[in-house]
Amino acid sequence: xxxxxxxxxxxxxxxxxxxxxxxxxxxxxxxxxxxxxxxxxxxxxxxxxxxxxxxxxxxxxxxxxxxxxxxxxxxxxxxxxxxxxxxxxxxxxxxxxxxxxxxxxxxxxxxxxxxxxxxxxxxxxxxxxxxxxxxxxxxxxxxxxxxxxxxxxxxxxxxxxxxxxxxxxxxxxxxxxxxxxxxxxxxxxxxxxxxxxxxxxxxxxxxxxxxxxxxxxxxxxxxxxxxxxxxxxxxxxxxxxxxxxxxxxxxxxxxxxxxxxxxxxxxxxxxxxxxxxxxxxxxxxxxxxxxxxxxxxxxxxxxxxxxxxxxxxxxxxxxxxxxxxxxxxxxxxxxxxxxxxxxxxxxxxxxxxxxxxxxxxxxxxxxxxxxxxxxxxxxxxxxxxxxxxxxxxxxxxxxxxxxxxxxxxxxxxxxxxxxxxxxxxx
Amino acid sequence: xxxxxxxxxxxxxxxxxxxxxxxxxxxxxxxxxxxxxxxxxxxxxxxxxxxxxxxxxxxxxxxxxxxxxxxxxxxxxxxxxxxxxxxxxxxxxxxxxxxxxxxxxxxxxxxxxxxxxxxxxxxxxxxxxxxxxxxxxxxxxxxxxxxxxxxxxxx
Ligand code: FES
Ligand SMILES: [Fe+2]
Numbered sequence: 001x002x003x004x005x006x007x008x009x010x011x012x013x014x015x016x017x018x019x020x021x022x023x024x025x026x027x028x029x030x031x032x033x034x035x036x037x038x039x040x041x042x043x044x045x046x047x048x049x050x051x052x053x054x055x056x057x058x059x060x061x062x063x064x065x066x067x068x069x070x071x072x073x074x075x076x077x078x079x080x081x082x083x084x085x086x087x088x089x090x091x092x093x094x095x096x097x098x099x100x101x102x103x104x105x106x107x108x109x110x111x112x113x114x115x116x117x118x119x120x121x122x123x124x125x126x127x128x129x130x131x132x133x134x135x136x137x138x139x140x141x142x143x144x145x146x147x148x149x150x151x152x153x154x155x156x157x158x159x160x161x162x163x164x165x166x167x168x169x170x171x172x173x174x175x176x177x178x179x180x181x182x183x184x185x186x187x188x189x190x191x192x193x194x195x196x197x198x199x200x201x202x203x204x205x206x207x208x209x210x211x212x213x214x215x216x217x218x219x220x221x222x223x224x225x226x227x228x229x230x231x232x233x234x235x236x237x238x239x240x241x242x243x244x245x246x247x248x249x250x251x252x253x254x255x256x257x258x259x260x261x262x263x264x265x266x267x268x269x270x271x272x273x274x275x276x277x278x279x280x281x282x283x284x285x286x287x288x289x290x291x292x293x294x295x296x297x298x299x300x301x302x303x304x305x306x307x308x309x310x311x312x313x314x315x316x317x318x319x320x321x322x323x324x325x326x327x328x329x330x331x332x333x334x335x336x337x338x339x340x341x342x343x344x345x346x347x348x349x350x351x352x353x354x355x356x357x358x359x360x361x362x363x364x365x366x367x368x369x370x371x372x373x374x375x376x377x378x379x380x381x382x383x384x385x386x387x388x389x390x391x392x393x394x395x396x397x398x399x400x401x402x403x404x405x406x407x408x409x410x411x412x413x414x415x416x417x418x419x420x421x422x423x424x425x426x
Numbered sequence: 427x428x429x430x431x432x433x434x435x436x437x438x439x440x441x442x443x444x445x446x447x448x449x450x451x452x453x454x455x456x457x458x459x460x461x462x463x464x465x466x467x468x469x470x471x472x473x474x475x476x477x478x479x480x481x482x483x484x485x486x487x488x489x490x491x492x493x494x495x496x497x498x499x500x501x502x503x504x505x506x507x508x509x510x511x512x513x514x515x516x517x518x519x520x521x522x523x524x525x526x527x528x529x530x531x532x533x534x535x536x537x538x539x540x541x542x543x544x545x546x547x548x549x550x551x552x553x554x555x556x557x558x559x560x561x562x563x564x565x566x567x568x569x570x571x572x573x574x575x576x577x578x579x580x581x
Contacts, residue, residue, distance in 0.1 A: 199476040202478060203571050203573070226499065233497070285497075287485075289485030360478070361479060361481070361490075364478055365576045365577045366576065375499075
């Protein structure tokens with residue numbers, strides 16, 4: 001799918017150290033530091049042969065509803081037209097380049113640029129030019145000017161289980177193929193046939209390169225080591241099984257853990273319920289109000305955690321009953337915006353909705369099991385200063401980027417780099 | 427009857443408690459069945475119920491402190507709260523409501539000082555015996571929709 005016939009990468013200067021071509025286990029730190037790499041990513045990754053999440057279908061339910069976003073740094077509008085379809089086009093006036101829409105979201109009958117009032121329909125077609133015929137026969141646009149010759153760039157859009165994706169590429173494969181069956185299935189598992197409802201939106205400004213965050217999302221190795229909430233409060237159960245799915249491209253992944261019903265039954269049979277906690281030494285801590293973790297098995301499959309990523313910058317999260325989508329937006333070499341949209345479903349029972357709200361505490365910038373992810377990328381970004389000629393080591397769980405039954409692996413991190421290198425031609 | 431001086435005094439003590447790093451004392455400003463939530467102006471305006479922190483019991487606030495002390499990992503930092511004047515609303519059957527603007531500077535371990543958050547406290551106060559009034563509800567509405575890096579210490 002990525003174009004391997006790309007010309008040599010347009011880096012301003014040769015890299016500080018060559019990136020070994022024959023292994024996925026090394027990542028040179030210069031990829032997190034160089035402005036020329038960041039610029040190239042915008043064209044080859046985000047505006048390249050990729051699908052990028054824009055918003056939820058449920059956020060623009062009615063004709064004229066729109067949401068502004070960016071794709072590869074380019075301002076984009078996603079709009080619902082009267083035909084019920086969603087259109088995406090660059091939020092840039094074809095006259096002299098001003099933003100067409102200034103709000104982040106809203107409802108419009110048409111879009112009118114504030115600068116000289118050129119107007120557009122809901123599909124982004126130029127429909128009106130102020131004073132086109134001049135005033136009192138003076139001025140105006142020349143006879144030969146045709147509005148149809150001047151159109152904002154349109155993007156391809158695709159809707160998957162209520163998620164709106166867009167691509168600036170004409171050659172990207174259809175979204176179903178891009179995601180692959182296994183990823184699609186796990187998106188459907190959470191969102192399929194449901195009516196999602198936004199229950200909160202937050203933006204976390206990360207002090208690091210965007211790739212350090214998407215690595216972290218795919219890094220199942222760190223979870224129990226960096227995030228100590230569950231072990232501190234003795235909430236880790238032995239009777240958990242899990243695994244990792246990495247798709248063929250490497251760029252998409254799912255990491256999951258589930259209650260192992262067999263193991264649980266054995267424990268129960270042995271009447272050792274009390275012993276199923278990993279740590280049970282005295283002097284440890286207990287939650288005063290454990291209701292935060294009284295989750296419900298709403299999908300009926302015992303999966304308590306499913307983190308799913310789509311290359312390059314999309315994440316779908318289920319941590320117990322806490323559901324969210326995350327959009328990763330680069331803001332230069334050492335800044336990233338992480339947009340969280342917390343979800344429920346229209347048919348949530350009051351109890352389930354309350355549980356989702358309580359479990360807000362687990363995720364996001366103040367999340368018990370995720371606040372560390374907000375700062376750890378910055379620790380790397382600061383740590384690798386002056387080390388552009390050095391490399392990260394990704395050998396946990398071997399050297400491949402394949403699906404596995406263990407989470408003690410960096411397979412999906414290697415997968416990300418596999419896809420990244422293919423897109424970047426690096 | 428809860429008056430303006432009572433609320434101002436409670437606010438001042440609340441801010442000093444957090445800024446001095448006495449997190450263990452922080453839940454003591456709340457009643458047992460309290461609500462504490464941190465959200466943003468946009469979420470508040472749109473009626474979105476989620477929060478960066480969402481608690482509906484004193485136990486959840488105590489757990490928050492325990493997690494910050496024992497489990498969560500973040501760089502050492504402190505806040506400096508600067509509070510504006512509380513605006514008191516008519517006392518109702520469920521207590522006295524007030525709105526108080528705040529600025530919070532964040533001082534990192536290397537001395538870097540940023541304006542971390544601005545916003546307002548939407549509070550519901552109730553008398554607690556002869557002692558100072560306590561919070562039955564505090565909705566922290568941050569003006570900006572962005573949070574820098576992470577939000578560890580409470581606002
Ligand atoms: S720039 Fe939009 S009308 Fe002139
Ligand atoms: Fe993490």
